[in-house]
Amino acid sequence: MRVLLVEDDMLVSAGIVAGLRVHGLTVDAVSSAAQASLAASAGDFDACILDLGLPDSDGVDLLVKWRNCGVRLPVLILTARAALEHRVNGLRLGADDYLLKPFELDELIARLYAIVRRTSGWSSDKLTHGRVVLETTTREVFLDGSHVPMSRRELAVLEALMLNPSRVLTTDQLHGSVYGFSDGVESNALNVHIHHLRRKLGQQIVETVRGIGYKLGSPAP
Incomplete structure (x- = not known):
């Protein structure tokens, strides 16, 4: 948030x-x-x-x-x-x-x-997307009920996407969700966080919208 x-x-x-x-x-x-x-x-x-x-x-x-x-x-x-x-x-x-x-x-x-x-429009402290659950109170992420360790930045990216499940977020919007107005952030930092999310939660968790940004991918079966 x-x-x-x-x-x-x-x-x-x-x-x-x-x-x-x-x-x-x-x-x-x-x-x-x-x-x-x-x-x-x-x-x-x-x-x-x-x-x-x-x-x-x-x-x-x-x-x-x-x-x-x-x-x-x-x-x-x-x-x-x-x-x-x-x-x-x-x-x-x-x-x-x-x-x-x-x-x-x-x-x-x-x-x-x-x-x-x-x-x-969500009613509890748990954000759910298919097999992925993010508990906002404890700042924990679960995949199929198993805890998945996350860095603070990875959590920020995932939460921004899960709070806006039907929106395409631009790179600048996601960058702001993670870093705010901070300066001195490496240009590829956001890509690194998204790479880590895909590795931990599945390639489908983040969908790239070419030329615009990213959105929450389709829930994995």
Whole structure:
């Protein structure tokens, strides 16, 4: 899962980024509403964590702007504003969930996956594709019930494809799901991850769409 974090407290931001990355999520962090809008237009994110007290705009105003412009990115508001009216207003204006600070990292991750499940149309924490099962909670992959060891990057590629089973993802979209906006990544790194997935899960797991990118292959019999 690729997450956009909008948080102006650098200490809080660094802690969230570190925690999510340990759990296998790809995170791009920004600290203002302007940066958030630029990132959202440039990246292909699965979810956004949005603080409300931003230096250049209120997070609610940013959320309203996005929804009025047709931005459907799932948004989890993360804030210290605990009043009932703030929570109701945030949800009414387009947020998919609302979590108060301080918070537990496990709950934040569970809520992120819950809002992505709702928007992607899957109902449990297990992504299933034929003989392959990816358990998002434990970050484990199984083939015919047997555990298959995966690197964090391989998991990110597989999860991106399984979250979008009917879509062709461009190379840039898959690269973003794995590395975010990071620089200095070798040009053939994505091909290496896909090669490893095919070796571990079968050649059919990833289908190459020539000139465009990749998609989830047909389930193996």
